[in-house]
Amino acid sequence: xxxxxGAAPGRRRPTVADxxxxxxxxxxxxxxxxxxxxxxxxxxxxxxxxxxxxxxxSPNAVARSMRSGGTRSIxxxxxxxxxxxxxxxxxxICDVAREQGYEPILANSDDRLEVERAAVSVLLDKQVEGxxxxxxxxxxxAHLERAKELGVPIVLLDRHIGALEADxxxxxxxxxxxxxxxxxxxxxHRRVGLLACVDPAEGPELAARTGTGRLTVRGAARPSIDRxxxxxxxxxxxxxxxxxxxxxxxxxSDAAQAQRRAEALLTQPQxxxxxxxxxxVTTQGLFMAARRRGLAxxxxxxxxxxxxxxxTTLVDPPLTVVAQSPLDxxxxxxxxxFERIKGDDRPAERIVxxxxxxxxxxxxxxxxxxxxxxx
Amino acid sequence: xxxxxGAAPGRRRPTVADxxxxxxxxxxxxxxxxxxxxxxxxxxxxxxxxxxxxxxxSPNAVARSMRSGGTRSIxxxxxxxxxxxxxxxxxxICDVAREQGYEPILANSDDRLEVERAAVSVLLDKQVEGxxxxxxxxxxxAHLERAKELGVPIVLLDRHIGALEADxxxxxxxxxxxxxxxxxxxxxHRRVGLLACVDPAEGPELAARTGTGRLTVRGAARPSIDRxxxxxxxxxxxxxxxxxxxxxxxxxSDAAQAQRRAEALLTQPQxxxxxxxxxxVTTQGLFMAARRRGLAxxxxxxxxxxxxxxxTTLVDPPLTVVAQSPLDxxxxxxxxxFERIKGDDRPAERIVxxxxxxxxxxxxxxxxxxxxxxx
DNA sequence: ACGGCCGGTGAGAACGTTCTCTCACTCCGC
DNA sequence: GCGGAGTGAGAGAACGTTCTCACCGGCCGT
Numbered sequence: 001x002x003x004x005x006g007a008a009p010g011r012r013r014p015t016v017a018d019x020x021x022x023x024x025x026x027x028x029x030x031x032x033x034x035x036x037x038x039x040x041x042x043x044x045x046x047x048x049x050x051x052x053x054x055x056x057x058s059p060n061a062v063a064r065s066m067r068s069g070g071t072r073s074i075x076x077x078x079x080x081x082x083x084x085x086x087x088x089x090x091x092x093i094c095d096v097a098r099e100q101g102y103e104p105i106l107a108n109s110d111d112r113l114e115v116e117r118a119a120v121s122v123l124l125d126k127q128v129e130g131x132x133x134x135x136x137x138x139x140x141x142a143h144l145e146r147a148k149e150l151g152v153p154i155v156l157l158d159r160h161i162g163a164l165e166a167d168x169x170x171x172x173x174x175x176x177x178x179x180x181x182x183x184x185x186x187x188x189h190r191r192v193g194l195l196a197c198v199d200p201a202e203g204p205e206l207a208a209r210t211g212t213g214r215l216t217v218r219g220a221a222r223p224s225i226d227r228x229x230x231x232x233x234x235x236x237x238x239x240x241x242x243x244x245x246x247x248x249x250x251x252x253s254d255a256a257q258a259q260r261r262a263e264a265l266l267t268q269p270q271x272x273x274x275x276x277x278x279x280x281v282t283t284q285g286l287f288m289a290a291r292r293r294g295l296a297x298x299x300x301x302x303x304x305x306x307x308x309x310x311x312t313t314l315v316d317p318p319l320t321v322v323a324q325s326p327l328d329x330x331x332x333x334x335x336x337x338f339e340r341i342k343g344d345d346r347p348a349e350r351i352v353x354x355x356x357x358x359x360x361x362x363x364x365x366x367x368x369x370x371x372x373x374x375x
Numbered sequence: 376x377x378x379x380x381g382a383a384p385g386r387r388r389p390t391v392a393d394x395x396x397x398x399x400x401x402x403x404x405x406x407x408x409x410x411x412x413x414x415x416x417x418x419x420x421x422x423x424x425x426x427x428x429x430x431x432x433s434p435n436a437v438a439r440s441m442r443s444g445g446t447r448s449i450x451x452x453x454x455x456x457x458x459x460x461x462x463x464x465x466x467x468i469c470d471v472a473r474e475q476g477y478e479p480i481l482a483n484s485d486d487r488l489e490v491e492r493a494a495v496s497v498l499l500d501k502q503v504e505g506x507x508x509x510x511x512x513x514x515x516x517a518h519l520e521r522a523k524e525l526g527v528p529i530v531l532l533d534r535h536i537g538a539l540e541a542d543x544x545x546x547x548x549x550x551x552x553x554x555x556x557x558x559x560x561x562x563x564h565r566r567v568g569l570l571a572c573v574d575p576a577e578g579p580e581l582a583a584r585t586g587t588g589r590l591t592v593r594g595a596a597r598p599s600i601d602r603x604x605x606x607x608x609x610x611x612x613x614x615x616x617x618x619x620x621x622x623x624x625x626x627x628s629d630a631a632q633a634q635r636r637a638e639a640l641l642t643q644p645q646x647x648x649x650x651x652x653x654x655x656v657t658t659q660g661l662f663m664a665a666r667r668r669g670l671a672x673x674x675x676x677x678x679x680x681x682x683x684x685x686x687t688t689l690v691d692p693p694l695t696v697v698a699q700s701p702l703d704x705x706x707x708x709x710x711x712x713f714e715r716i717k718g719d720d721r722p723a724e725r726i727v728x729x730x731x732x733x734x735x736x737x738x739x740x741x742x743x744x745x746x747x748x749x750x
Numbered sequence: 751a752c753g754g755c756c757g758g759t760g761a762g763a764a765c766g767t768t769c770t771c772t773c774a775c776t777c778c779g780c
Numbered sequence: 781g782c783g784g785a786g787t788g789a790g791a792g793a794a795c796g797t798t799c800t801c802a803c804c805g806g807c808c809g810t
Contacts, residue, residue, distance in 0.1 A: 013766095015767085016766065025789080028768090028791075029789060031768065038769080039788060040789085041787090044788085044789085060765090062501065062766080062767090063765070063766035063767040064767055066767070066768095066795050067768045067794075068767080081456070081469065084462070087459070090456050094482070094483050103497060105448070105481075107478065108466065108470075108473075125433055125436040126437065126448075146431070150386065309686075310630070314690050388796095392796080402760085402761090403759075403761075404759060406798065412798075413759095414758060414759090415759085416759085434797075438796035438798090439798075440765095440797090442797045443797080443798065
């Protein structure tokens with residue numbers, strides 16, 4: 001009826017100017033009445049609000065952001081939102097964000113550095129006020145540094161980066177893995193296998209036996225790496241068998257792939273009597289492999305998995321797992337991020353959330369005396 | 376070194392004006408060289424780009440959005456991102472969005488209408504260019520109408536709303552449920568139970584037996600409701616037992632709650648010999664209940680679940696389920712949304728993706744002659 | 751040789767909001 | 781009755797980008 005584009009279905013959104021005209025006041029007054037800042041007379045205020053109501057006015061957040069700098073948006077960059085770990089963490093972030101009146105923008109990195117870089121860059125361009133990121137690399141952090149330089153706080157989720165002055169929310173992966181493997185060793189197992197998910201490209205170089213006969217890993221502080229460290233430390237402390245044949249890596253976050261590696265692990269000449277898997281995907285692959293090879297759990301092989309997903313209690317036997325709470329981790333990361341957004345400038349902190357070894361029925365004493373380890 | 380705020384860690388981002396000054400050209404020319412629109416001489420272009428490089432310039436997307444109207448953001452509103460269904464759908468949406476150079480903003484509605492309304496409102500204020508929403512209500516759609524009026528296309532995910540002229544991406548829930556229940560009935564089961572997740576407040580009124588002795592549901596086209604319809608239709612067509620005692624509702628998306636209802640269902644005087652669960656949460660609850668009550672599957676009771684999640688193949692026995700692909704659904708919804716964003720104005724379409732009844736080992740013939748059904 | 755055209759550049763407006771500044775008016779106190 | 785303080789309202793700038801317009805030079809066509 002009034003000046004509209006006519007054909008287009010999208011009517012122009014009313015602006016403060018429209019409301020001002022409708023109410024017969026100036027733009028400044030309308031702005032004050034609507035945004036309740038400054039001072040406005042009560043009568044005019046009501047008049048303006050009525051006009052706004054009539055027109056269905058609602059403020060343009062983009063314009064507001066442009067003027068005031070704040071977008072009330074944060075970013076989350078994770079490997080893959082369809083992974084239960086990230087989905088649950090995202091949920092925690094969302095919850096906190098909503099309490100704060102913020103919206104999260106999501107980006108999947110697929111664990112590829114260049115994708116993560118691009119995502120961070122876009123988020124920065126979109127002027128997010130902070131970013132929670134589960135970083136792919138712990139060495140290449142220029143894009144994260146840039147965010148920090150721009151005054152956009154970064155909180156690391158699941159991985160700590162020593163070289164970057166940024167808060168991180170992690171669990172003590174090494175200790176958790178140590179506890180899990182120690183549990184197996186405590187049950188008498190001497191040949192404990194490891195199934196880990198690591199990109200071979202930047203994966204750990206398993207520096208084969210050093211002079212002392214120890215296996216060590218080089219590589220950065222990604223969760224899997226730390227868990228491998230924990231495994232090695234436990235095996236070493238308990239003087240159990242330490243051998244490259246007991247360790248299988250799977251490059252992708254793909255259960256089928258993990259299953260193949262697990263089968264290789266379980267069907268070798270001298271198979272392990274217990275296996276520790278470093279994440280939920282390898283845990284699933286490991287379980288499938290044992291099942292497919294007809295191995296009885298825990299009679300033939302004991303299993304300890306990582307992440308306490310629902311299904312680990314549904315299968316037979318229920319799985320012993322290392323439990324962490326991605327919901328709490330996401331929440332903690334978001335809480336920390338908002339503290340930073342609000343100006344907190346304490347030194348970067350490493351927030352370590354607890355893990356729990358949930359002992360169920362997939363682990364048992366190693367009764368059959370297999371004794372080929374050298375003392 | 377140059378004019379900075381000093382103490383604050385956040386250096387002001389360089390703007391086009393800064394680059395222009397650095398390159399010794401006008402703002403207009405710098406803008407043209409950076410945004411490659413208009414015409415710029417080759418020498419000046421390089422000069423400007425070099426200056427931009429030196430300053431680490433990167434465009435302010437908020438300002439760009441303000442000027443050009445497009446934010447290159449879309450919204451996704453779902454009940455709960457930590458639910459595998461939504462997480463996977465979100466993944467599909469993200470993938471398509473990224474191909475298009477868009478970023479998704481996420482909001483959880485927790486299946487509460489007022490939360491959904493608020494989320495849509497915020498997204499609209501943030502000038503998203505389109506919204507994918509798995510709506511809570513199929514009757515109260517004013518907020519979605521408003522989006523359409525503002526020219527922001529809406530694509531419905533998982534639920535169709537007849538009253539709203541909007542595309543939807545769904546599966547044929549009624550047919551899928553019918554097929555699942557028919558499968559059970561074809562195996563000889565006459566007492567087939569139903570475990571459905573429905574908010575009792577706006578839930579179906581199970582209009583107890585009509586004159587013909589049929590059970591019917593009233594209520595809108597939410598997935599669960601349609602699946603209930605499919606169940607009733609199958610039971611009716613096969614002249615199997617139709618009785619309110621065979622039907623249990625659980626209000627919340629909570630497996631423990633679902634388990635309690637399932638136990639009630641399975642432990643009544645004349646328990647069903649087969650049960651159909653309408654979604655992944657109730658499926659889990661149902662499985663846990665059968666397990667907890669020591670019922671052998673499928674000897675004592677046959678089970679058909681909904682959603683082909685990983686765990687359904689890991690448990691013993693592997694579950695017969697109705698499979699749908701939330702990834703494809705999310706992808707299809709996003710694809711449709713971008714068609715709309717690009718101006719497609721064909722009439723709204725209901726995109727129906729296929730489901731598949733995956734028969735595994737949780738369903739078997741009803742051998743033991745329990746024969747208390749009349750007719 | 752002169753007018754028009756075109757490529758290249760700069761000045762400035764516009765997007766919608768918020769904020770600062772100015773100004774008019776009122777009310778109070780001296 | 782007049783000055784100052786205080787209140788409410790309007791004019792306009794600013795955020796950073798994009799786009800329109802005008803201008804200026806050279807070149808080509810007639």
